[in-house]
Amino acid sequence: MKYFSVLIFAIITCLLVPVSSVFAAPIPGNILIDSYYGIIETPDTPYSVTYSNLISAGKTDVDGNDSTTNNISSTYWYYVKVSNTPTTITSIRYYASQAVTLAFYDGTSNTRLFTYTIAANDPSYHSINVPNVKIVATHVNTSGTLREWYVSNVVQIPSVPLGLSAAPSNAQIDLSWTNVTGATGYNVKRSTTAGGPYTTVASNVAGSPYTDTTVTNGTTYYYVISAVNNAGEGASSNEASAKPTAPVVPAPDAPINLIAVAGNAQVNLTWPTVTGATGYNIKRSTTPSGPYTTVANNVYGSPYTDTAVTNGITYYYVVTALDASGESGNSNEASATPMGTSRIILTTTMTNGDTFEYNLSQTELTTFLAWFDAKAAGTGPAKYSFTNQHLKGSFLARKNSLIFDKILKFNYDEYSISGSGTPTEVAEVTAGTALSITLTDGKVEEFILSAADYNAFVAWHDAKSAGTGPARYTFENPLKKGPFLARHEVVIFDKISSYDSEDFN
Structure with a gap:
């Protein structure tokens, strides 16, 4: 047949x-x-x-x-x-x-x-x-x-499961295979060595898929699956391996607009808060652009005072932000030279064109800046009062007050009372950007900036336009120092009408 x-x-x-x-x-x-x-x-x-x-x-x-x-x-x-x-x-x-x-x-x-x-x-x-x-x-x-x-008329042990695959994710591995006809369950076996020996980590699993959550990120696991029924357990499947890993979270943004103000045997640092940051590292050098040494780890936030300094030495600082994913890049560099005893000349320009000068201590300047920043953020009094800024004459006390909304811009210049310390002029910018800022009163402020300084200003302005960041931006040493140890010119976001830039080299 x-x-x-x-x-x-x-x-x-x-x-x-x-x-x-x-x-x-x-x-x-x-x-x-x-x-x-x-x-x-x-x-x-x-x-x-x-x-x-x-x-x-x-x-x-x-x-x-x-x-x-x-x-x-x-x-x-x-x-x-x-x-x-x-x-x-x-x-x-x-x-x-x-x-x-x-x-x-x-x-x-x-x-x-x-x-x-x-x-x-x-x-x-x-x-x-x-x-x-x-x-x-x-x-x-x-x-x-x-x-x-x-x-x-005898139940047979099930066949070998086919097509076992393993897909890793954060602290878990997802297993899938082709279910076997006649199987009533599956045993999941695992090893940290290719080829075994294997340990059963789950018994009588109903079927594919199965998720193993008893794994550690960074360890490679090797799996086999066997089918079971009333007759017994079948042979093991092909081996599949996977390594679970934690998701990659981007590092926080770098802080911007870091400012360093020198004092007597100390340097005060301030910077805007970085969204999502859990702390900050303070880094310092005695050479412009580093290399930097970390002098404070996981600082809660701004301000920070560095007291491990020597009068007469110029220090260069950067700050980095920290979160669970790691550390950001460096902020802009800010420098200061602590002197024996120095004071500050604060010059404020009002929206009506009036200017006022105040001779302040470092502490008084810090207090004024803190008031300004708080009011810009929507808290605190509308005015700030300076005590005894002029001759008292026959008065017991005199106060001068500034109204927040009427401040167009302000400068503050540091000088040494004792005359100690020799100011070092800022190197002339030979290739960079000429920045012209038109204020709301029509006056124009001009700055000659390096490419890095100009980019820092634009980053601040863009961030503030988007609703984040400080209300003021400080240009460090924008003018010849003359008798001053350091000079700072501050522009206010709400008082900027427009700005233009021209690159040169």
Whole structure:
């Protein structure tokens, strides 16, 4: 006979097993059978076939060897009598190049009890539960080749799960695989070494996907999966590995507009708060542009006073912002030279054109700047009073007050009372930007800036335009120092009408 009859023992088995034998529990690769098999072209009439041992000659493929194949035709239904007495079929397999339909009959009243379809090229065992079966038939829609098939009343351990993959994320690994037919659960096994040994980290998982949250970021984990059912545990899947990592959070923005004001054996630093920063590092050098040494770690915020300085030495500072992701880049550089005893000349220009000068201590200047910044942020009194700035005459005390909204701009210049210390002029800018700022009163303030200083001003103006940052911007040493140790010119955001810039070299 040219075509393959289904579901039969190897020829040697057919010769050794009598028709009246009571079948034993089968093993994979063997079919539950009492030596009756045949083919027929009409479905649902299995008893119309004359079962014959002749069709087994050279056609058996029920040998437990997936590498051997036989042709099978779509012309016929292939039948096999699996038992002389009714039995319950619990496990089937049909590994072929084409899909197959299996039909189960009671063998007495010629009644079809159940049908089941297995896809092409499916090597797995399928768990079913069909009682009172005597005859099984198979049929393919297209002719092809058969590797192996199997019908049993014994539940088989499930096949190997295929396609295991592992996808890492923050403190977890997501596992996915192709679920196995007949499996009731899966064991998840893990190792930190490729190839194992593995430890079971989850038992009887319902199916794919599964998320392992008992992992540590930065460690590579190796996984295998095995399927389980009532018959036991199948072999392990392919190995898949992954390394969970914490998400990359960008570092905070660098602080801008750092200002350094010298005092007696100290330097006072101020800067605007950086959104999201949890602290700041203060760095210092005695050379312009560094290298810098960190002199204070994780400072809460501005202001900060550096008291570990020596009078007469110029110090150059930068500040960095900190958060959970790390450290920002450096702020602009600000410098100051502490002197024995110095004071400040504060010059304020009002919106009506009047100017007022005040001779202040470093502490008084710091207090004035703190008031100005607080009021700009919407808190504090509308006026600031200076005490005894002019001759008292016959008065016990005199006060001079400034109204916040009427301040157009202000300058403050530091000088030494004792005359100690020799001011060092700022190096002339030979390549940079000429900045012209038009104030709301129509007056124009001009500054010759380096590219870095100009970029810092633009960054401040853009940030303030967006609603963040301080209300004032300070240009350090914009004029020749003359008798002063340091000079500062301050512009106020709300009092700037426009600005123009021209690059030169």
